Amino acid sequence: MTIELTTKDGRVTITNDVIATVAGGAAIECYGIVGMASKNQIKDGIAEILRKENFSKGVVVTQEDEKITIDMYIIVSYGTKISEIAHNVQSQVKYNLDKTLGLPIQAVNIYIQGVRVQQD
Secondary structure: EEEEEOOOOOEEEHHHHHHHHHHHHHHHHHEEEEEOOOOOHHOOOOOOOOOOHHHHHHHEEEOOEEEEEEEEEEEEEOOOOOHHHHHHHHHHHHHHHHHOOOOOOOOOEEEEEEEEEOOO
16 A cells, blocks of 8 residues: 655655654654564564564554554563653654654554563
């Protein structure tokens, strides 16, 4: 599925992978996030931290009419307030997608897939 934008200069097509990569990059920058998890982790039962090039595996983008909904699967750091982290990720992702791609986001749903103890 793609998003089509028409400008005075032509047409722009944005794929869901691009949206997922921008959303994943925005989430990783937030305090308390260890990494992105695979959306298939529920089946696998293994908390795999995804690298930058695989962020789209941890983000699901759905589009209904003109409304975009994003589901993100993240792993948080032990000892942090999970509700605050989720709220910060939602705000940051909405802001970055609006600023970078000019897309209004209806909802950003956060699914905590695991908690990791940071090893120094």
